[in-house]
């Protein structure tokens with residue numbers, strides 16, 4: 217199979233919505249309520265197998281996006297931290313400046329009190345010294361001016377201190393938020409890495425499906441109804457193998473192998489075939505005793521939609537056909553196994 221085509225198809229599979237898989241694995245309606253859980257598990261495993269590579273590709277894409285996201289968030293956090301450090305510095309400066317201006321105001325207030333006391337003392341002096349009183353008054357006026365200037369400067373320093381506190385608070389919050397966002401992304405990366413590390417492989421899921429395929433046959437047969445089937449490119453198969461079988465046909469086609477065939481047939485048709493194919497009798501003679509090997513009615517996997525007689529270009533498969541070579545190389549990836557005595561007969565157990 218060409219690798220490139222396969223990759224494209226896998227991506228397409230990943231893009232498939234749950235809805236498009238629904239006919240195969242969805243909660244059954246009343247008509248198919250009897251489909252055993254093992255058959256659904258089988259379908260689920262085959263679905264996971266056939267989408268494992270696409271799932272992995274998607275996980276890797278997610279991881280790359282998350283890593284880029286983390287890089288950006290770490291840059292944001294570093295920037296926020298630098299802004300916070302600058303804001304703390306500004307706050308320290310503003311606090312110191314405010315304290316210094318406050319002390320200067322206190323000192324100006326003390327000087328004004330002293331000047332006022334001096335004026336009061338001078339005013340009580342006898343005899344009255346007008347020149348000294350005038351000097352004392354000027355001293356009071358000058359001290360008042362200094363006090364007023366420093367009071368204004370204290371208001372300005374207080375405003376700067378309030379602004380610096382506000383920015384310090386905002387930048388601290390920004391750092392907390394940036395670190396939280398980075399932490400959240402780190403946790404998401406850990407989750408994705410865990411999913412990548414524990415993701416099953418296509419071969420692994422297919423092997424699990426193969427391991428329960430005999431149970432699927434045993435449990436499906438007694439409860440099977442025609443309602444449990446669906447058609448894939450005109451071939452009727454059990455719904456729980458439909459997704460894998462469609463992928464098999466599609467992938468073969470992409471490799472230049474046109475496949476078709478006959479899947480489900482009724483027990484009545486099986487009885488007819490026993491006669492048509494020259495079996496010694498309908499009910500007991502072994503399949504191999506017929507002119508064309510034909511299973512005893514009630515034993516064929518065709519009767520439950522779990523086997524397909526494969527054709528290519530309108531011809532039944534032979535061991536020499538290209539289609540047989542392709543099937544031998546790839547059918548197991550889709551859960552189909554050949555019955556060695558019949559090159560055309562492929563089923564989930566090889567039976």
Ligand SMILES: [Zn+2]
Nearest residue numbers: 523524525561
């Ligand atoms: Zn067959």
